[in-house]
Amino acid sequence: MGKVIALTNQKGGVGKTTTTVNLAAALAAAKKRVLVVDLDPQGNAAIGCGVDKEKVTYTSFDILMKEILATEAIIKLPELGFSVIPGNSDLTAAEIRLLKEERRERRLEDGLVLIKPYYDYILVDCPPSLNMLTLNALVAADSVLIPMQCEYYALEGLTALMGTIKNIQETVNPGLHIEGILRTMFDDRSRLTKDVSEQLVQYFGDKVYRTCIPRNIRLAEAPSHGLPVLFYDKASRGSLAYITLAGEMLRKESNKKGS
Ligand code: ADP
Numbered sequence: 009m010g011k012v013i014a015l016t017n018q019k020g021g022v023g024k025t026t027t028t029v030n031l032a033a034a035l036a037a038a039k040k041r042v043l044v045v046d047l048d049p050q051g052n053a054a055i056g057c058g059v060d061k062e063k064v065t066y067t068s069f070d071i072l073m074k075e076i077l078a079t080e081a082i083i084k085l086p087e088l089g090f091s092v093i094p095g096n097s098d099l100t101a102a103e104i105r106l107l108k109e110e111r112r113e114r115r116l117e118d119g120l121v122l123i124k125p126y127y128d129y130i131l132v133d134c135p136p137s138l139n140m141l142t143l144n145a146l147v148a149a150d151s152v153l154i155p156m157q158c159e160y161y162a163l164e165g166l167t168a169l170m171g172t173i174k175n176i177q178e179t180v181n182p183g184l185h186i187e188g189i190l191r192t193m194f195d196d197r198s199r200l201t202k203d204v205s206e207q208l209v210q211y212f213g214d215k216v217y218r219t220c221i222p223r224n225i226r227l228a229e230a231p232s233h234g235l236p237v238l239f240y241d242k243a244s245r246g247s248l249a250y251i252t253l254a255g256e257m258l259r260k261e262s263n264k265k266g267s
């Protein structure tokens with residue numbers, strides 16, 4: 009049964025979308041069956057996979073509205089080795105439209121039920137806020153992967169997010185757990201980065217991935233070519249970091265199963 013991982017951080021620009029797309033490509037390269045679900049109205053995950061978000065027939069919005077089966081919105085990307093359900097500006101209406109619907113926080117979960125068995129990993133790229141879309145992701149998810157930049161206010165933001173996750177565990181999704189905290193745009197020459205990073209490990213221990221994603225221009229360039237960095241510049245530091253992260257994730261998973 010596929011594991012649904014929500015990539016969440018209410019802060020924008022921390023590397024959620026970059027991590028979704030590149031981790032998807034790296035897991036696919038490790039022969040895992042992977043689906044990306046773009047739940048952000050900006051549709052950047054779709055773009056990063058080379059999908060023209062305005063030309064697609066269906067998006068994640070149609071799944072939330074129960075107008076289609078999730079299978080109808082899946083776009084296969086054989087050259088990249090994984091599939092994507094795109095998102096676009098239609099999703100901005102979801103917040104209001106869902107208000108009057110039943111099971112409004114369970115719409116994504118309901119939609120994914122049928123397709124979960126066909127994937128090993130379903131990565132949900134969340135918008136930069138704790139809104140109804142993110143709530144749907146956190147209810148549908150088995151775990152949360154939190155990308156964060158080691159900046160001055162990052163730990164405060166993380167504490168708020170942990171509070172939200174705890175609330176969700178206590179109410180709508182008791183099985184939700186933390187997949188891991190990922191340090192992104194990491195600059196090991198910066199004193200501040202090092203300090204915040206140390207505090208992070210002190211507080212969250214082995215929840216923090218050992219793999220850090222360095223700041224790497226190739227990661228920023230790749231989306232404009234509609235490609236994960238693995239296909240844009242395989243030997244780049246960014247590419248190697250995401251391959252290492254996928255390896256760390258898979259190892260953790262198999263250790264857990266073995267124990
Ligand atoms: P989010 O989805 O959290 O808003 P993004 O993944 O879109 O964040 O990243 C924000 C910006 O930073 C994008 O322009 C992206 O290309 C760039 N970026 C993300 N990760 C890195 C990195 N490790 N090195 C350099 N640029 C990065």
Ligand code: MG
Binds near residue numbers: 025026048052133134
């Ligand atoms: Mg994003």
